[in-house]
Amino acid sequence: MINAVFFDFDHTLQDLDNAYDVALKTVLVPAFAGAGVPPAEIKNTMNLRWPGLWHRFLAGELEERDLYLYWLRDTLTDLNLSVAEPGLLDLTQRYQTCFGASLALYPEVMSSIQTLIVAKPQLTLAILTNGPTDRQSARIATHGLTQYIALLCISEALGVSKPDRRFFQAALHQAKVTASQAVMIGDHPIVDIKGASAVGIRTIWLNRSDQPWPSDLRWNPDGEARDLSQAVDHILRWMKEP
Ligand SMILES: [Mg+2]
Structure with missing residues (x-):
């Protein structure tokens, strides 16, 4: 029974996948439009970077706000794209806001x-x-x-x-x-x-x-x-x- x-x-x-795609296209792709990095490469790098950070978050080693900040920071580092710290915070917040609003x-x-x-x-x-x-x-x-x-x-x-x-x-x-x-x-x-x-x-x-x-x-x-x-x-x- x-x-x-x-x-x-x-x-x-x-x-989640659709929301990631919308946030990528709406926030990240325009932010790095001049850098010549294909959107698929940004997405792949984010996918590679996520599991390690998520593991640290679950283990209590990272606050949630740092989780997303570090995720973008590490992704951009891997892609040789640089953003100054205030810009990175703003980008992270806009990415998270767009992602949250796109969830269904x-x-x-x-x-x-x-x-x-x-x-x-x-x-x-x-x-x-x-x-x-x-x-x-x-x-x-x-x-x-x-x-x-x-x-x-x-x-x-x-x-x-x-x-x-x-x-x-x-x-x-x-x-x-x-x-x-x-x-x-x-x-x-x-x-x-x-x-x-x-x-x-x-x-x-x-x-x-x-x-x-x-x-x-x-x-x-x-x-x-x-x-x-x-x-x-x-x-x-x-x-x-x-
Ligand atoms: Mg699941």
């Missing part, structure tokens, strides 16, 4: 959630996300999700991050369900799928860009979906199981 559905937030419900849910998210609710009104829907509590809960509210989502599990508030099994155990406890009664939907093979699988939660890998499952991983998702409506189809099928 399925009594709870857990959603990852970033790259699962919320489209993937188009099928609301209808998929409503399909689930119609299928089983007493289902507990939860969002399980890593990140700062204030920012993530504000974005979830801005997108109008609060009316459907009974439970928010956010790493900063819990004091532990996905994929740590304690994060998923806390989510099960707060949702008042056992692992076999829950499904986790997420885009990340390790952060979402490994962590949930490790405590016995059924998993759906949201694979929007049609990537192969990483062959070096020793675990597999229970289902795979190209978008949230396909993920919901899996759940509706599982709900019919005896």
Whole structure:
């Protein structure tokens, strides 16, 4: 019996990629228009620089405001583009403002959630996300999700991050369900799928860009979906199981 559905937030419900692209084209490309660096190279360099800084942020070594400042600073250094400190601060703020204003849910998210609710009104829907509590809960509210989502599990508030099994155990406890009664939907093979699988939660890998499952991983998702409506189809099928 399925009594709870857990959603990852970033790259699962919320489209970050589009917001990154808009902020890149609107703020960064015009700022360095004369430098001859192709926008794709700026984007690739930012993608390379992000994981290390994000890791330091999660470890408590960086404040959020420095995270974005350092991200741009390191990216521009790699690209041999120089900006004086006041200009870099201004650029970072404009980039963040544009990025935040461009965030949206993937188009099928609301209808998929409503399909689930119609299928089983007493289902507990939860969002399980890593990140700062204030920012993530504000974005979830801005997108109008609060009316459907009974439970928010956010790493900063819990004091532990996905994929740590304690994060998923806390989510099960707060949702008042056992692992076999829950499904986790997420885009990340390790952060979402490994962590949930490790405590016995059924998993759906949201694979929007049609990537192969990483062959070096020793675990597999229970289902795979190209978008949230396909993920919901899996759940509706599982709900019919005896
Ligand atoms: Mg994600």
